[in-house]
Amino acid sequence: MTKESYQLYSFEQDVKQTPTPGKSRCYFIVSEENGRCESILSDLSDNLVTYSDTEVQTLFDDLQLSPDKIIFQSLLGEWENNIYSVILIKSQDIANHRWVGLRKKLGVVSDQLFMIAGRALQLCQWHVDHRFCGRCGSATSSDQEDSALVCVSCQLRFYPRISPCMIVAVVRDDKILLAHHRRSNRLVYSTLAGFVEAGETVEDCVVREVYEEVGIRISQPRYLLSEPWPFPSQLMLGFIAEYQSGEIVLDEKEILDAQWFRYDALPETPSNASVAGQLIRFFVEQQKNKGAAR
Ligand SMILES: [Zn+2]
16 A cells, blocks of 8 residues: 655755756745644635745745844655745744644645645754753754754754654454544544563564453554654554453553444544545455455
8 A cells, every 4th residue: 555655855855956848836834833734824815824935025024024134944845746844934924924833724625635735844854952962952953965954062863753653453254443532532443552661572462452442452554655744743654453352441541441343333534635445445345355256
């Protein structure tokens, strides 16, 4: 299971890359508000909007915003006929525009645009979070070689932090284990998920988290797909695993309810745009194909 991807400009390439000639330049404008980089400038349509070179210039002229008011700027990648970049500015009211959160755009815009915009937010957040060195407290500056942030005093380097997180569909014959999570404010049943600990393989994390959250032992965790989840910096690694033993015992701090659901009698589940939704759909399709083959 893979998604068609955009062409990402890596850090290495960021300084060396010559963007493909003839493509249009598009800028996401992101705001920093109280240290959080979560919102992207939009027009009143509330869509996810990018701006051309000329539009950025006009916008900044109107705001009387000089280039030194730009907190951070970076190339992101190419998709179709566009070259995407991000510009980070301080949050401010802008006439005929509004700031929109990216999270609401999952499944509304294309997967690729969502991922590029997610990369924009993550790079901005990384820049804002590492203005000072965590080891010695000195300021950091951008490294020209590979675009890391480097401490001016002790030379410690800071790259965008990515937190690996496993998400798993546990299956038992024609049933799937789905849980209603305490953090979810709608009655949605989803797959189990958890962060990989330092010193742990992601496969071990799958086994541990399932046991901790619902008391079930699983076997054969099998990797299916991944997706960046930029709120703020997860990389979701999607697995499918087989039930091995045990009865459901809830970790009530995290889970309100968990049940085995037959593939053709599912409760409300996450949208297909999310990894959880895709794992569930994968299982359902598998079962339908089995049914057709029987
Ligand atoms: Zn330092």
